[in-house]
Every structure is written in structure tokens, then in C-alpha cells.
Amino acid sequence: MESPQVLVLGCFDDLPNAGLKTDQKVLATLQMPCKVISTGSNSKRCHVQTEPKEALLAELRSALQNSDCNVVKIGAMPSIASVQAISDIWRQWPRTASVLDMEPFFKTGQEIPNGMLVALIEHVLPSITILSATVGQVMALLEGASIEASYPTGIQGIVALGKKLQSLGPRYVIVKREMFDEPEQTTTLHFVLCGDGEPVVERLRCENPKGVFGVSYSILSAIAASLAKGRTRPDAVVAGFRFAQEMLQKGSYFD
Secondary structure, eight states: OOOOOEEEEEEEETTTTOOOHHHHHHHTTTOOOOEEEEEEEEEEEEEEEEEOOHHHHHHOOOOOOOEEEEEEEEEOOOOOHHHHHHHHHHOOOOOOOEEEEOOOOOOOTTTOOOOHHHIIIIIGGGGEEEEEEEEEHHHHHHHHHOOOOOOOOSHHHHEEEEEEEHSSSEEEEEEEEEEEEEETTTEEEEEEEESSSEEEEEEEEEOOOOOOOOOHHHHHHHHHHHHTTTHHHHHHHHHHHHHHHHHHHHOOOOO
């Protein structure tokens, strides 16, 4: 039997700390083999280019049949066709753990294609093991599902939001926030994890002399690696955030 692997889906991105290249760097740092499948390319200078549905389906099917990928990390899906491809594959491999990062769907300056959120809600969220999103992204998903929700004013409100999003299918929901304090040159990562038991609430603060922002893009790949190694879901989430914290503390975060 081969070593566990992570299957990574997403776009190649021209941002320095996002996209498939960062996923590959994270997994290499954690010594986790991975198989990468591109759903398209993403650039501020041009429209998103997407892979045809049938080509994407063939790549996904081959990857899952011919390797020991036991966790799938899902990033950008730039078209409804790519969402449908994921949904089709999940019917054939329902036991594969999946980690979905909502961050790429809400990138600044880019509009979400019409029908994308509804397609995600109806076809992908019911199969997701761990979903990660900011408060604003959670609110957008709930609105897309016609679920009323008030903007939270504290931890209990964030927990309530996470629980509502769980009702759409994800077994675990991470509600996260990344803050950079320029005068102090520090980054603080907050997250609330809603799952089967009591919510997990953590606040991680570390020095960030390089002023790197966007460290949250690396967290989901680190979570996927921990899941592939057999850690429990709550432990994998904590490990993912601490990986990002440690990289910043060492001053070795990916440039």
C-alpha cells in the first residue's frame, strides 16, 4: 500500500501566497505527498480560464483510482461546471475526507459567477468534512441558502453562525479571522471550530516582521496533511493554524 496522499484542487494564481503553488509548498514542508489538479488559472490581468468539465472529471477519476489520496483539499472552482464535476465524483468516492476553503471564491475584485453559491450549497457542501470561511463568507452562504442570520457581535454569535452553516452539510465549520497589526508587526489568527462537541475557540498571535498578509491561504493545506496522517478533525484544525503561526515566527513563510 502506498503512503497517504492529499489530492489538491484549485487554480494556479498570480498572488504570491495563494493558489496551487502555495498548496504544494505547504505539503512539501510537511513532507506530505500530493497530487495536484488544476481547475483553471486565475490572474488579475485576465479572465479566469477554466478546465472543461469532462477533462476535469477524467483527471479526478484517475487520481482517486490510481493513488492513495485519502483527503481532498478544495480551493478555487472558477465555474459551475467544476462544481458539478466535484459533485459527480463524490457520489463515487463518498468516504474520502474533504476540506473546502471558501477564501478563493470571494477574492477581492472578482465577481462570483451567477449560480455559483447555489451550486456549492446544493451539490458540494453536503459532502464536505471541514469548511473554512470568514464571518462575511459564512453570511453569504447562509443568504444563498435563504437562511436568516444576524451579524455576530461576539463568540457566541460566531458559534451560532457556524452551527447554522453546519445545517447545510459540512461536518465541521471553521470561522476564521486574520489580522495584521502594522505598528506592532504582529499577526493574530482567530478561529472558532464548530463540530460534534463543544466549539473550539483559539487566538494565536505571533511576530510578523515581514508584514506578510494572507497566511490563512496555507492553513487548509496543512489541515489536509494532518488529516491524511490520521489525526482527528479537531486536532488537524488546530495543527493547521499552528503551522501557519510557526512559519511566521520562524520568519520563513513563503515569499
